[in-house]
Amino acid sequence: MQIGFVGTGRMGLPMVRRLIAGGHQVRALTRSAESRDVVAAEGAEAVADISEVGLDSDVVIVCVFTDEQVLEVCLKGTLIASMPPGSALVIHTTGSPATATEIAQRAKPFGVRVVDAPVSGGPHNIAAGELTMFAGGDPEVVEQVRPALQCYGDRILPVGALGNGxxxxxxxxxxxxxxxxxxxxxxxxxxxxxxxxxxxxxxxxxxxxxxxxxxxxxxxxxxxxxxxxxxxxxxxxxxxxxxxxxxxxxxxxxxxxxxxxxxxxxxxxxxxx
Missing domain, CATH: 1.10.1040 (N-(1-d-carboxylethyl)-l-norvaline Dehydrogenase; domain 2)
Incomplete structure (x- = not known):
């Protein structure tokens, strides 16, 4: 799969590492030369423009720190508009269920569907492929993103409608x-x-x-x-x-x-x- 990734920090970088080890192609957003070098060293394609993250991506994963950052990434830029119809957006950040709903409404006209999948565990769980995720959203979309998420999670738990994660x-x-x-x-x-x-x-x-x-x-x-x-x-x-x-x-x-x-x-x- 072609995977776009936003948020290569404490949790995100080991996720990127596991995705690449799982055979996926990863294009990750970077904001500095230092982070670009780190991401490239892992084998991912580093890009500086948010619109490039979604290009040709089957799945885009957002793993930033706060709800406000999720809204900034997903609603105030060109990420969703750049994603191909039929692709899926995964939100790992813990936040308000209303955020996932708002993003899904914005994404619907572009044919992009959303899964909110906040995580339980830390970097050591990611490295071991043992992260737990609570996946809210259409079961079909949850299954669509499962091949990516199972690279670093062994418990991807469907919990019902979008926002339930x-x-x-x-x-x-x-x-x-x-x-x-x-x-x-x-x-x-x-x-x-x-x-x-x-x-x-x-x-x-x-x-x-x-x-x-x-x-x-x-x-x-x-x-x-x-x-x-x-x-x-x-x-x-x-x-x-x-x-x-x-x-x-x-x-x-x-x-x-x-x-x-x-x-x-x-x-x-x-x-x-």
Whole structure:
């Protein structure tokens, strides 16, 4: 497949690497000579104009950091207009379901269809081909893009209509943040009971309280160290889920109370000992 790619950063570059290893031809957007050299060294074609990314592409993948950047890339430039009819646009960025819907409406007259497929995992999961993706959109389009996505993901989970990928991911990230908050409270309780954090984290991963978050915290050595490592990404996603819930007339309820022990409404709170 000919694949266009936007967002060759921490997550995107290893995706490009896996796509090329899977036999696909990749044309990636680059903004600097340095990034152009890095992308070219991986075997991808580096282009500086967004309109070149979509040319002759079967699939274009967008993996930027924020919802605002997705809108900038997809709606304020010539990306969609440059894509051939019948091609598909995949959005990996976690954001509002409304963004995917707005982009799909803009893409429809050009014969371009959209899948929102936010990801769960990190660069190490991409490198191992073990990323999880929640794919929202027409089942036919999800299958159309599967040969590309399966290069770096082993769980491409169809979750229904366009926008549902974002909805599932936002719930996932709210729970992820809440689990960090619960662990912080657990460490506090342990300290009050006379158990230091190192001892607690050495024992709990072998008990019924274990989770992926607990395993990650134990590997980092403390809740604060883990929170610092993931804070930039979780902070962004918590802000999105709060905003989306409010827009839809809902609320996070008890989840938000637990998140509050790690995150406040303005963003990530300062890590504590």
């Amino acid at each position: 974002q909805r599932v991911k936002l719930v996932n990230n709210a729970l992820f943040a809440a689990q960090i908050g619960l662990l912080r409270e657990g460490v506090r309780l342990g300290a009050e009971l006379g158990i230091d954090e190192t001892t607690l984290l050495g024992a709990l991963p072998y008990a019924s309280s274990n989770s992926r978050v607990l395993t990650g915290v134990a590997a980092r050595g403390s809740v604060s160290a883990f929170s610092t490592a993931v804070g930039e990404f979780v902070d962004k996603d918590v802000a999105v889920v709060r905003r989306v819930a409010t827009e839809l007339g809902s609320e996070l309820g008890l989840i938000d109370e637990v998140i509050g022990s790690r995150f406040d409404s303005a963003g990530v709170s300062a890590p504590t000992a």
